[in-house]
Amino acid sequence: MTENLVIVESPAKAKTIEKFLGKEFTVVSSFGHIRDLSKNKLGIEIEKGFKPVYEVPADKQKVVNELRKLASGAKTVWIASDEDREGEAIAWHLIAVLGLDPSVTRRIVFHEITKEAITRAVELPRQVDMNLVNAQQARRVLDRLVGFEISPVLWKKVQPSLSAGRVQSVAVRLLVDREREIIGFVSDSAFKLSGLFMGTNKEGKNVTLKAECAKKFPGEHEAKTFLDTCSSSAFSVENISVKPGTRSPAPPFTTSTLQQEAYRKLGFSVAQTMSVAQKLYEAGKITYMRTDSTNLSSLALNTAREVITTEYGSKYSRTRQFKTHSKGAQEAHEAIRPTYFDKKDVAGSNNEKKLYELIWRRAIASQMTDAELEKTTITIGMSNSEVTFTAAGEVVLFDGFLRVYSESTDTINSDDEKTILPRVTREMPLIPETITATQRFTSPPPRYTEASLVKKLEELGIGRPSTYAPIISTIQSRGYVAREDRPGEKRDIIQLTLAKSKISRTVKSEVAGKEKSKLFPKDIGIIVNDFLTSNFPDILDYNFTADVEKEFDEIAAGKVEWGKMISEFYMPFHKSVDVSLAIRERMTGARSLGNDPVSGLPVMVKMSKYGPVVQLGEANPDKKPRFANLRRDQLMETITLQEALTLFELPRTIGSFEDSELIVGVGKFGPYVKHSGKFYSLKRGVDDPYTITEERGIELITEKREGEKMKVINDYGDIQVLNGRYGPYITMNKNNYRIPKGSDPQKLTKEDCLSIIEKSGPKKTTKRTKKK
DNA sequence: CAGTGAGCGAGCTTCCGCTTGACTT
Numbered sequence: 001m002t003e004n005l006v007i008v009e010s011p012a013k014a015k016t017i018e019k020f021l022g023k024e025f026t027v028v029s030s031f032g033h034i035r036d037l038s039k040n041k042l043g044i045e046i047e048k049g050f051k052p053v054y055e056v057p058a059d060k061q062k063v064v065n066e067l068r069k070l071a072s073g074a075k076t077v078w079i080a081s082d083e084d085r086e087g088e089a090i091a092w093h094l095i096a097v098l099g100l101d102p103s104v105t106r107r108i109v110f111h112e113i114t115k116e117a118i119t120r121a122v123e124l125p126r127q128v129d130m131n132l133v134n135a136q137q138a139r140r141v142l143d144r145l146v147g148f149e150i151s152p153v154l155w156k157k158v159q160p161s162l163s164a165g166r167v168q169s170v171a172v173r174l175l176v177d178r179e180r181e182i183i184g185f186v187s188d189s190a191f192k193l194s195g196l197f198m199g200t201n202k203e204g205k206n207v208t209l210k211a212e213c214a215k216k217f218p219g220e221h222e223a224k225t226f227l228d229t230c231s232s233s234a235f236s237v238e239n240i241s242v243k244p245g246t247r248s249p250a251p252p253f254t255t256s257t258l259q260q261e262a263y264r265k266l267g268f269s270v271a272q273t274m275s276v277a278q279k280l281y282e283a284g285k286i287t288y289m290r291t292d293s294t295n296l297s298s299l300a301l302n303t304a305r306e307v308i309t310t311e312y313g314s315k316y317s318r319t320r321q322f323k324t325h326s327k328g329a330q331e332a333h334e335a336i337r338p339t340y341f342d343k344k345d346v347a348g349s350n351n352e353k354k355l356y357e358l359i360w361r362r363a364i365a366s367q368m369t370d371a372e373l374e375k376t377t378i379t380i381g382m383s384n385s386e387v388t389f390t391a392a393g394e395v396v397l398f399d400g401f402l403r404v405y406s407e408s409t410d411t412i413n414s415d416d417e418k419t420i421l422p423r424v425t426r427e428m429p430l431i432p433e434t435i436t437a438t439q440r441f442t443s444p445p446p447r448y449t450e451a452s453l454v455k456k457l458e459e460l461g462i463g464r465p466s467t468y469a470p471i472i473s474t475i476q477s478r479g480y481v482a483r484e485d486r487p488g489e490k491r492d493i494i495q496l497t498l499a500k501s502k503i504s505r506t507v508k509s510e511v512a513g514k515e516k517s518k519l520f521p522k523d524i525g526i527i528v529n530d531f532l533t534s535n536f537p538d539i540l541d542y543n544f545t546a547d548v549e550k551e552f553d554e555i556a557a558g559k560v561e562w563g564k565m566i567s568e569f570y571m572p573f574h575k576s577v578d579v580s581l582a583i584r585e586r587m588t589g590a591r592s593l594g595n596d597p598v599s600g601l602p603v604m605v606k607m608s609k610y611g612p613v614v615q616l617g618e619a620n621p622d623k624k625p626r627f628a629n630l631r632r633d634q635l636m637e638t639i640t641l642q643e644a645l646t647l648f649e650l651p652r653t654i655g656s657f658e659d660s661e662l663i664v665g666v667g668k669f670g671p672y673v674k675h676s677g678k679f680y681s682l683k684r685g686v687d688d689p690y691t692i693t694e695e696r697g698i699e700l701i702t703e704k705r706e707g708e709k710m711k712v713i714n715d716y717g718d719i720q721v722l723n724g725r726y727g728p729y730i731t732m733n734k735n736n737y738r739i740p741k742g743s744d745p746q747k748l749t750k751e752d753c754l755s756i757i758e759k760s761g762p763k764k765t766t767k768r769t770k771k772k
Numbered sequence: 773c774a775g776t777g778a779g780c781g782a783g784c785t786t787c788c789g790c791t792t793g794a795c796t797t
Contacts, residue, residue, distance in 0.1 A: 009791065032791030040786095060791095086790055140788075147787020154786085161785045168787085278792085290790090466789055608777045619778075627777050667774025679774055722797095729797045736797030760797095 002026040005074035007067065007094060009081050012282050013113060017080075020115045021122075028070060030081070034060050035093040037140065042148050046570070049563045050141055056097060064097055071098045076106060078125070082332035083109035085556065089136035092128050102127065112297035112334045113287070135556035141566055142166070142548065146539060149577050150532070157580065158528055158587045159607075163478055166545060167463050169532055171471055172480045173540055174456055175448055175521045176529040183638060185444035187512075190216040191223035191496075195389055195435040197235060197380060199428055207422035209430065211380050211389035220494055223437040227498045229385050235430040238381030238388060246370040249401035251294035251322035252335035252363040255465035256458040258289070261362070263451035264408040266354050270450045270469045276355045277336070284339055285346050286359055290465040291333035292458075294322035296363075300337055304367040307341040312403060318369040327461030328549050337363040365405035372398040376421050380430060393421035410452055437496040447518040450483065462545045480525030486633065487685070488514030523612040523636045527589045535580040539573075594641040601625075603644050605636045612636050614644040629666065646690065655694025662697045664689045673697045680704050716750040719757075732757060 004025045008014050011029040018027040035054045037043030045051040056064050071077050077100055081087035087109075095102050106125035110117040143166055150164040193213035201207050217223040253261070255274075262273040277289035296304070301319050308317040324331055338360045346356045374397055380389040396402065448456065454468045463471050475481050488511040495506045521529070533540045541547075548569075554560040590606035593614070601617040608627070612634075617625040628647040630639065651665030651674075660676040671682040671689040680700045682689060687696065714721040719732045721739075728745035730737040730753050737760050739745055743752070 011792075030791080031793095033789075034791095036789095037787090040784095082790085090790065136789095143788045145787085149786095151786035155784095163786045165787045282792090464789060466791080470788090606777095610776055613777065615777080625777085629776095665774075669774060672774060674774080681774090724797065727797095731797075738797055 002070070002074050004076050004078060005070050006078040006080055009087065009090060010288070012284070013288070016113050016284070017118060020113075020118050025078075026070065026074070028067065030067065030090060030094060031060070031063055033086070033090055033093065034064055034067075035097055037144050042144065044141055044144060050566045050570070052137060052141055054093070067094070068098050071100060076104070078106045078108055078122070079128075080108050080110070080121070083111065084330035084332040085132055085136040085139065085552070087332060088129055088132040089140075092130075092133045095128065111293075111295070111332065112299075114297050114299045116299070117297065131558040132556050134562040135552045138555055138562040138565055139548075139552055142569060145566075145570060145573070149574065150536065150539075153535075153577060153580050154528060154531070157583060158531060159524065159609075161478075162524075162528060163474070164528070164532060164536075166539060166548075167457075167467065167471055168474050168478075168480075169529070169540055170460070170462055170542060170544070171453065171457060172475055172521065172525050172529050173533065173542075174453065175475075175481050175519055176526050178445060178448060179521045179526075179635075182444040182447065187441045187444070189439050189441045189493075190218055191220065191437045191494075192216055192440045193223070193226070193389075193435060193437045195230075195380075196433040197389075197430040198433050199237075199424065199430040201423055201428060202425055203423070205422075207424060208433070209378065209380070209391045209422065209424070210419075211378070211391040213387065213389050215387045217437065220439070220496070223496055224503065226385075226387070227435060227437060227496055227503050230382070230432065230435050231498055231501050231503070233385060234383040235380055235389075235432060236383075237378060237424050237426055237428045237430065239377075239379040240424065240426060241377045241379075243375045243377075244397075245373040245375050247373060247400075247402070248370050249320075249365040249368060249405065250362065250407050252296060252337050252366045253359060254292050254294060254324075254326070254335060255290050255468060256292070256326070256454050258336055258359070259454050259468060260451040261358060261408060262355060263449060264410070265358060266351075268351070268355070270454060270472050272351075273355065274469045276349075276351045279348065279352055280346070280356055280359075283346075283348070285343070285356060286339060287335075287337050288333045289336055291331075291336060292324060292326055292329040292465050293331040293333055294324050294335045295331065296321065296337060296366075297334055300334070300341070300363075301367065303341045304364060308364060308368060312368075316368050316400065316403065319367055322366065326458050327546060330464075335363070361405040365401040368401035368404065369398075371396060371400035371402045378421060378424060391421055393419050395420055410446070410449075432498070435498040439493040439495065441491070441493070441512065443512075447515060447520065449518055453519060460542055460545065461549060475525070478525075479522055480528060481519050481521050482632075483517055484515070484520050484632070485517065486513060486515040488512055523589065523607060523630070526635070526637060527587050527607055530589075531580075531587050536573075536576055589636050591636060593639070593644050596645060603641055605630070605639055605644065607636070614639070614647050616648055631666075650689055654692060654697055657694070657698045657701065662694060664692055664697070673700055675701055713745050714748065716753065719750055719753050721745050721748055721753065730756060 006017065006021065006025055006027040008017060008027060008029050009032055011031065014027040014029040018025065021027065035056050038053055038055050039057060043053045045053060079091040079094055081090040091107055095105055107128050108121040108125050110121040147163065147165045151162065154162040154164055195211055197209045197211060199207055217226055258277065259270045259273050262268040263270070274289065277286065280286045281289050305317050305319055336359055341364065344360060345353060374395045376393045378391045450472050453472065457463045457468065476483065490509045491512050492507050493510055495508055497504050538544060551560065551565050555562045555565060588606040590604055593603045593605060595602055596616060603614060603616055605612065605614050612630040613627045614630065615625050615627055617623065619625050626648060630636065634643065651663050654662050654664050656662060657675060663674040665672060665674065666689055669681065670684070671687065672679045673682065682692065682700065711723050712720060713723060713728060719730065721728060721730055728739055730739060737757050740756065
């Protein structure tokens with residue numbers, strides 16, 4: 001039996017700490033919270049002052065049993081959960097569940113996993129801070145009340161299985177509000193001018209300068225008039241301004257900034273980033289990946305300095321400590337950094353290598369000197385106009401941290417290219433080689449990506465590092481939003497070019513509104529959002545979380561009693577729940593679109609049991625109305641009568657093949673061609689169900705038949721050797737079996753297959769995973 | 773694998789924040 005039992009939250013942390021503490025200490029982990037409000041019931045006794053009813057979840061029972069056993073055999077139990085609201089609550093629950101004596105149990109905390117920090121913590125044990133625990137209980141109870149009282153309203157008034165919550169509902173609101181800004185956006189255009197100027201400088205060298213006109217022109221006529229002015233003007237260098245500048249490195253990663261940069265630089269989804277980071281953490285290669293702190297331990301600062309000095313020289317080293325300024329940060333951990341700065345790369349999967357390198361670069365760069373720049377602006381003047389052209393250039397005089405890292409931005413702006421400018425002098429004459437006026441359209445505000453939504457949530461203080469990825473996944477799995485692409489639309493842009501005193505006009509085309517992997521609100525998300533914003537405006541307010549956080553802080557400071565705070569919140573809240581329950585009709589978002597000009601029947605759009613539909617005709621006893629599903633890229637809010645009518649054109653017959661009809665339709669899995677009972681999917685981005693021809697339909701059928709031939713390696717009747725997504729495999733009775741390494745799938749006989757099947761042991765009955 | 777769209781009613785769904793494994797022929 002052990003003298004000292006130390007309980008931390010994470011098993012990887014336990015492993016590290018055990019090394020620092022030596023033989024008399026056994027370090028184990030609670031794997032996070034061990035107790036929570038009951039899973040299926042409200043778990044709050046409202047009439048008893050909001051008394052929480054806690055229970056140990058089934059999947060935590062095993063951990064709890066083990067901890068109990070270890071604790072009863074230990075002389076002293078040390079609880080080293082994180083020093084934040086949740087960590088303090090974990091400590092309190094541990095004491096209660098393990099039946100520990102609070103007066104002898106030692107609560108210790110450290111913010112970094114270094115030998116000094118831990119030994120110092122052991123010397124300064126304290127007791128559990130009940131004020132902090134109460135702040136957590138208030139947080140927990142409030143979230144449960146909001147989630148478990150509003151969600152059932154949605155089941156009754158909108159659709160079953162939907163959900164609402166303090167965090168997810170505001171996340172959806174951000175997307176809906178943004179979508180409406182985009183819908184209401186009216187694009188404007190103006191002409192921007194740029195010129196290519198030539199001249200000879202003092203050294204007798206020919207130079208060229210690319211410069212942008214400082215003035216924009218609202219229309220083609222104005223642009224042309226100005227180009228006429230240009231053609232009769234003399235140009236010269238009017239002014240040269242050289243300004244020094246510096247650029248400083250970004251702080252080391254927190255969860256949110258890691259998710260953003262891994263998305264921008266590596267194309268990782270937020271869930272992917274977290275799972276790769278988890279691997280690196282478990283392998284001891286990086287510090288904890290769920291953190292809101294930009295703080296680095298003094299050990300980290302020192303080793304970073306050493307590595308930078310040996311690798312790049314001391315003039316590249318500058319030790320910095322960054323202040324965390326995100327709302328509601330609790331700073332229980334360090335920033336995300338490599339455990340060992342001297343390891344520039346790691347073994348592991350490609351993704352692990354890439355993410356590790358990103359973390360290494362960002363952390364190292366944060367400890368390096370500023371980059372020194374020289375920004376040059378050359379102003380070009382005209383003899384017959386006040387309008388000027390400017391050429392901007394930037395030269396890096398000293399690269400500093402830029403040597404290892406440069407941060408990416410969300411907006412790609414090609415006009416922003418910084419170049420080195422040639423040497424010129426004031427009043428030097430310039431001749432315009434070409435001056436081009438290009439029509440430029442303004443863009444609506446951008447749609448959110450997973451990563452930019454996380455950034456916005458963090459700015460609003462909504463959600464925590466451990467929940468950003470789950471929030472993104474929840475709002476998608478409820479069907480409120482979806483990550484989608486859009487091909488965009490071509491539009492014409494006018495370009496006027498002045499060259500050799502002549503103006504020519506060309507019409508070019510550009511693609512506008514192209515989207516890749518963006519979050520789009522879906523109809524059900526919009527309906528739920530509108531219902532919630534009108535019935536629960538306080539909770540849907542962007543500042544709701546920040547406001548209640550202030551109250552939680554008051555509780556943590558011992559100034560407010562938590563039951564009182566919850567009670568004050570609950571009274572008006574519960575009244576809103578009752579009011580919303582009293583609404584009679586279901587929210588279907590129904591909207592009339594007009595009448596079908598052919599039949600005269602009314603056309604409407606609404607949310608049906610199975611998704612958004614357009615409906616032709618009223619429901620009456622003699623005749624059922626016709627229904628058609630909306631396409632994935634259509635919204636109930638914006639669909640037009642014309643678009644609705646088009647949807648009724650499917651399914652349609654496009655011809656015949658082998659004496660059977662070819663019917664095109666759109667089903668559960670997208671557009672298809674149906675032929676003698678079999679379905680053939682249309683190619684996304686290639687085929688369009690409204691225009692596809694008989695010829696192309698037949699092509700799809702023959703292509704699929706070819707593919708199926710390739711799929712079968714060997715066919716022994718009830719046993720087949722097939723080519724699958726993960727390589728060759730054996731299939732029998734709808735069960736699949738892996739082919740052992742080293743055997744050639746081409747040469748497997750039926751007997752070989754049977755022995756492989758036998759060896760692989762009994763198969764579980766195929767589990768049907770629940771949809772959604 | 774390629775439907776459905778009404779209404780009845782039983783029984784289920786649901787929150788946020790801590791943590792890691794399951795699972796992938």
